[in-house]
Structures are given as structure tokens and as C-alpha cells.
Amino acid sequence: MKVTAQALNRATLARQLLLGRESLDVQDAVRRVVALQAQEPASPYIALWNRLSGFDPAGFDLALARLQTVKATLMRLTLHAVHAEDYRTFREAMEPTLRGSRLGDPRFTASGLTADDADVLVAELLKYADRPRTAAEMGGWLEARLGAPMESAAQRMLRQYAPLWHARTGGPWSFETRPSYVAADTPPVLADPEVVAEGLQILIRRYLEGFGPASVADMAQFALVQRARVRSAVSALADELEQLEGPGDTVMYDIPGAPRPTEDSPAPPRLMAMWDSILLAYADRSRVxxxxxxxxxxxxxxxxxxxxxxxxxxxxxxxxxxxxxxxxxxxxxxxxxxxxxxxxxxxxxxxxxxxxxxxxxxxxxxxxxxxxxxxxxxxxxx
Structure with missing residues (x-):
């Protein structure tokens, strides 16, 4: 089946709740759109305002305070707000990317620590972060644990790698510029390749539900993972996916029965948040x-x-x-x-x-x- 560029655009808008504001609970909405880019604290709120009718930001405040929606370093190595129940699987899917980019970063390796050293530190750090801890508190703990100063950049790489959630600190949009961190309540399994591979399959399926149809290149861009890993995951999901022919004969995949409205479906104007996910979720960004x-x-x-x-x-x-x-x-x-x-x-x-x-x-x-x-x-x- 062939699908046009215009049809791809309308499919994205429909799945991202942008063809018309919908009446959904905040938690259901976050799950529907998969993930909200969140390095700018206001952006998830404005993203939801664009998508939900009668959106009350206090409801999102509460979801973040109760850790029903969590903010963490995930796809594309940036901060995202995701449903708490999705976090573990998404983090497992991202393990090779986060491990290589953070523990292999020269700013981390310059500390003299190895990835194996980091594994030991992370396990202990998560115990220390059983309640919200500021970056300064974590830095003090690391330096006391190592018996030597640790450069702030190396500390940041370690925090971004560790399965930590950002703890709500206040301000108009729940998070101020100085973050605090708390350990994920159900730590992901990072050392088991089968768990990591299965996590990527789940993430790809969820991505297609929220952003499909999409090519292997699009999936790789969304998460910032190697295309070889994506191809393996798509192969494992072959019986669950529909294959389509996109513009330029690009092979695309989708979830059977997922919304694909007609090309002429009206799309109302919107004032989108900074870093809105639809602008970043594809290798071919001409979709939007x-x-x-x-x-x-x-x-x-x-x-x-x-x-x-x-x-x-x-x-x-x-x-x-x-x-x-x-x-x-x-x-x-x-x-x-x-x-x-x-x-x-x-x-x-x-x-x-x-x-x-x-x-x-x-x-x-x-x-x-x-x-x-x-x-x-x-x-x-x-």
C-alpha cells in the first residue's frame, strides 16, 4: 500500500491529538503521545494545552508531584516526560545509546573512571537517591565516595546515565533551573541484552502508535539508536507490523488499524511549544x-x-x-x-x-x- 507525504502528515497530527483537542485524562494523554520533550519546563504544559480540551495545568502538576508522569533523560539523550509505567521499558531500550554516549564521553573518561566503575557507583547512587537529592548533594556524595574531586561535567554524565527521575522543585512549571533527582521506583534491567532488545521492540511499537507510519531511519532518529538495532527490532516485530510504501519508495512500517485519516482532513492552526516532539521525531522532518x-x-x-x-x-x-x-x-x-x-x-x-x-x-x-x-x-x- 502506498502512502503520500500529505497522508503521513495527517497521520502524525491525528495520533498526536493535533487534528482536534480531545477530552482525555492527563495520564492517558501522555501515554497516547508517547513522550513529551521536556528540557524546557514549560514545553510539556504547552504541548498538552495544544492537544487537550479544557486542559488544567494543575492536573499535570499533580501527576508530576505523584511521579505518575516522570521526567528523565531518555530518547535523543534529552529530557522527556513519560508515563511512569513506560519509563522502565523506555530506559532499557535506550541503554546502549546512553551507556556509550555518557560513559564513553571524554568528559567522563577524563575522570579516570571506567564503565565498570560507573556500574558500581550507580548502584550505590540509587540507594543514596531514595529521596530527592540536589546536584550539589550528589556531587558531595560522589566526591566523598571517591575520595577525590570529580569534575562537574563527569558528574553530569553519570547522572544522565543513571536511572534517575527529576524530582519536582517548584516554579511555575514544576521544575526550576537547578534540578533535584530521585531514583526510579522500579530500576530498569540494564545488564541483560535480551531485556534491552525487548525494550526496544516495545519502544518502537509505541513510537509507531504515536508517530507512525515511519521508516527505519525515522525510528532511529526518534530514539537516537543505531539503525542496525532498529532493523533487528522491526524484524522481530514483523508479524505485528504493516509494511507500506512511502514517498520516494521508502519502506515504512505501521501498526495495523492505527489512525490514518484522509489527506484532506482539516488541520487547525496551532501555536506549538518549543521542542515539540512532532518537530524532532523523524529523520525526514519535511513531514511537518x-x-x-x-x-x-x-x-x-x-x-x-x-x-x-x-x-x-x-x-x-x-x-x-x-x-x-x-x-x-x-x-x-x-x-x-x-x-x-x-x-x-x-x-x-x-x-x-x-x-x-x-x-x-x-x-x-x-x-x-x-x-x-x-x-x-x-x-x-x-
Whole structure:
């Protein structure tokens, strides 16, 4: 069966709850979308605001406080918020990538410690982190344990490798800039290759449920794992997956019966969070980002700006300013689209007001440096 680029776009939007806001419990929503990119604390909240009708951020606060949703270093070696019950499997799937990138990082190896040394340290560190511990507390514990100073970069590599959750520290979006950590309540099994392989199969199946159809390259990009591992996992899942022919004769895979709406399904405008997962979940990012706009959205240092989605594709960027939402379109937009964006902006302004009206302010320098603009409008609140 052949599937077009436009159909792929609509499949992603449907599975990511972006064809229409849905009435779901926060926990169900997090599981549906698989994972929420979370290195910027506000982004999971704005991602859920885009996807859920009547979203109450207090419900997400509570899920994070109760560790029903957890924040940890996972896919693409970045922070994600995932359902607590998914964490163990996802972490097992990511073990080779995290082990190689963190314990093989020159900043860690310069400490003189080996990966075997790290295994011993991690086991003891998890016992120490039976309650929330700050980075400074963990650093003090490590230095006392080693009897020598340990560079902060090496400590960071070790913390990112260890199966630790970020503990809620407060602030408008549950996490402040200085993190605290707590041990995962059910530690993943990291030393068993069969468990790790099975974990990747589960992660790939979940990825396809939330982002499919997708190619092997897309799956590898989503998790940042070797394509050979993905091919092995796809082979093991062969009886459970449907094979499709994508644009350019690309072999793609999907879950039989998963939502694939028609190409002409309407896609309402959205004001997307920084680092929203749909912008990063594919090797072929033209599924959502027109190639000409990619460099404007994904900056050289890796920042992924908050974007405007029009008819399912990135059409510009936005930022809060003192008097509303400043929307910058990369190409001309029709009047009715601007009206819909204005309604979204009013809702977003009201959503941000009690917590952080100037969310993402520290990224204003990208606007100061200049962005291409066919038109920029100030969209005010009520």
C-alpha cells in the first residue's frame, strides 16, 4: 500500500491529538503521545494545552508531584516526560545509546573512571537517591565516595546515565533551573541484552502508535539508536507490523488499524511549544517542517523555536511579548487563518497568565538576531 507525504502528515497530527483537542485524562494523554520533550519546563504544559480540551495545568502538576508522569533523560539523550509505567521499558531500550554516549564521553573518561566503575557507583547512587537529592548533594556524595574531586561535567554524565527521575522543585512549571533527582521506583534491567532488545521492540511499537507510519531511519532518529538495532527490532516485530510504501519508495512500517485519516482532513492552526516532539521525531522532518524553513526553526545550537502550525505544517514562529503573542509568518497567510491564530493566541495568553506570561523570554535573542518574515502580527489577549 502506498502512502503520500500529505497522508503521513495527517497521520502524525491525528495520533498526536493535533487534528482536534480531545477530552482525555492527563495520564492517558501522555501515554497516547508517547513522550513529551521536556528540557524546557514549560514545553510539556504547552504541548498538552495544544492537544487537550479544557486542559488544567494543575492536573499535570499533580501527576508530576505523584511521579505518575516522570521526567528523565531518555530518547535523543534529552529530557522527556513519560508515563511512569513506560519509563522502565523506555530506559532499557535506550541503554546502549546512553551507556556509550555518557560513559564513553571524554568528559567522563577524563575522570579516570571506567564503565565498570560507573556500574558500581550507580548502584550505590540509587540507594543514596531514595529521596530527592540536589546536584550539589550528589556531587558531595560522589566526591566523598571517591575520595577525590570529580569534575562537574563527569558528574553530569553519570547522572544522565543513571536511572534517575527529576524530582519536582517548584516554579511555575514544576521544575526550576537547578534540578533535584530521585531514583526510579522500579530500576530498569540494564545488564541483560535480551531485556534491552525487548525494550526496544516495545519502544518502537509505541513510537509507531504515536508517530507512525515511519521508516527505519525515522525510528532511529526518534530514539537516537543505531539503525542496525532498529532493523533487528522491526524484524522481530514483523508479524505485528504493516509494511507500506512511502514517498520516494521508502519502506515504512505501521501498526495495523492505527489512525490514518484522509489527506484532506482539516488541520487547525496551532501555536506549538518549543521542542515539540512532532518537530524532532523523524529523520525526514519535511513531514511537518518545509525544508526551506528548517534552519529558521532549528537553530545551530539545537534550540527548536516555538512554531506556528498552519494546515499541519510549520508556517512561522511565535513568542510572548508584553502586549500579547507576536506571530511571525514565513509566508503570507490568509485572513481567516490569522483569525484562527488570534483565537489560539487569546487562549494561550489566558493559559500562561497565572504562571509565566513571558514564557521562553530567554530565547528572545533569536528574534533580535533576525528571522525571515512575510508578515508579523501582534495577537493580543482579550
Amino acid at each position: 517542517i518545509p525544508p526551506a524553513y528548517r534552519k529558521h526553526v532549528t537553530r545551530m545550537n539545537g534550540d527548536v523555536l516555538p512554531t506556528i502550525l498552519v494546515d499541519g505544517y510549520v508556517a512561522g514562529v511565535w513568542r510572548p511579548v508584553d502586549s500579547g503573542i507576536e506571530a511571525t509568518a514565513f509566508h503570507p497567510l490568509r485572513g481567516p487563518v490569522w483569525e484562527e491564530l488570534a483565537a489560539e493566541a487569546r487562549s494561550l495568553i489566558a493559559f500562561l497568565a497565572p504562571r509565566d506570561p513571558r514564557v521562553y523570554k530567554r530565547y528572545d535573542h533569536w528574534w533580535i538576531k533576525g528571522l525571515p518574515s512575510a508578515e508579523t502580527r501582534l495577537l493580543p489577549g482579550d
